[in-house]
Amino acid sequence: MRTQIVAGNWKMNNDLAQTQALISDLKKQIQTSNAEVMIAPTFTNLYSAFEALRNTNIEVIAQNMHFAKNGAYTGEISACMLKSVGVETVILGHSERRAYFNETDELLAQKVEAALENNMRIIFCFGEELADRKSDNHFNIVESQIKNALFHLSSDAWSSIVLAYEPVWAIGTGETASPEQAQEMHAFIRKTIDAKYGSDVANSTSILYGGSVKPVNAKEIFSNPDVDGGLIGGAALNAEDFFAIINAFGEK
Numbered sequence: 001m002r003t004q005i006v007a008g009n010w011k012m013n014n015d016l017a018q019t020q021a022l023i024s025d026l027k028k029q030i031q032t033s034n035a036e037v038m039i040a041p042t043f044t045n046l047y048s049a050f051e052a053l054r055n056t057n058i059e060v061i062a063q064n065m066h067f068a069k070n071g072a073y074t075g076e077i078s079a080c081m082l083k084s085v086g087v088e089t090v091i092l093g094h095s096e097r098r099a100y101f102n103e104t105d106e107l108l109a110q111k112v113e114a115a116l117e118n119n120m121r122i123i124f125c126f127g128e129e130l131a132d133r134k135s136d137n138h139f140n141i142v143e144s145q146i147k148n149a150l151f152h153l154s155s156d157a158w159s160s161i162v163l164a165y166e167p168v169w170a171i172g173t174g175e176t177a178s179p180e181q182a183q184e185m186h187a188f189i190r191k192t193i194d195a196k197y198g199s200d201v202a203n204s205t206s207i208l209y210g211g212s213v214k215p216v217n218a219k220e221i222f223s224n225p226d227v228d229g230g231l232i233g234g235a236a237l238n239a240e241d242f243f244a245i246i247n248a249f250g251e252k
């Protein structure tokens with residue numbers, strides 16, 4: 001069975017005190033779950049989050065990293081720096097990185113390489129914009145985002161890759177892909193991987209959905225056969241909502 005994952009992407013929210021308070025709320029509610037649970041606080045709070053969640057089943061992950069090992073890249077953070085504070089998984093390719101920081105498929109391919117060289121797991125994000133969907137170009141866009149950044153990898157490398165389909169029009173907008181739209185795209189993604197790598201890789205790759213997942217819609221979205229979890233933004237900033245979403249898996 002594929003790994004099921006619910007990951008909270010905190011984005012640029014929560015200073016140190018707020019991070020500690022939210023983690024303390026999370027710890028009060030920790031319970032066993034069918035899904036792996038992760039949170040991605042901002043860089044400055046990764047270490048304290050890691051320390052606070054040591055020996056729990058909540059993994060602390062990063063929102064981004066640079067591809068170089070070290071050097072003259074002012075303001076950047078490398079894979080080995082993340083690993084040195086306990087981080088084993090990194091989100092790459094989030095649409096906000098693509099849109100506001102000009103991250104291209106080519107750059108992301110380099111970041112993917114660097115993460116794999118450091119034995120990190122990757123949650124690789126992609127998704128179409130509203131105009132792409134309106135012009136019926138969403139499948140082409142998603143296919144090219146995956147191919148350009150990931151199809152140079154060996155089959156073996158795919159055991160470290162988790163995919164996250166995040167339609168840009170659904171992020172932070174309160175608008176969610178319908179369960180049918182999510183399933184349709186996730187099935188297409190799996191078929192695309194199958195065509196290149198075969199069914200073993202395709203059937204063992206977890207594909208998460210992201211974009212306005214809330215307690216009210218999580219169960220319906222997660223009940224789709226090709227949806228293996230969620231990447232949660234706004235609702236992950238509240239412990240109760242985050243756990244309600246995690247618990248939606250109990251019902252899958």
Ligand code: 13P
Pocket residue numbers: 009094166170171172173174210211212213231232233234235
């Ligand atoms: P929202 O859940 O706030 O729409 O954000 C989704 C997201 O971007 C997760 O990475």
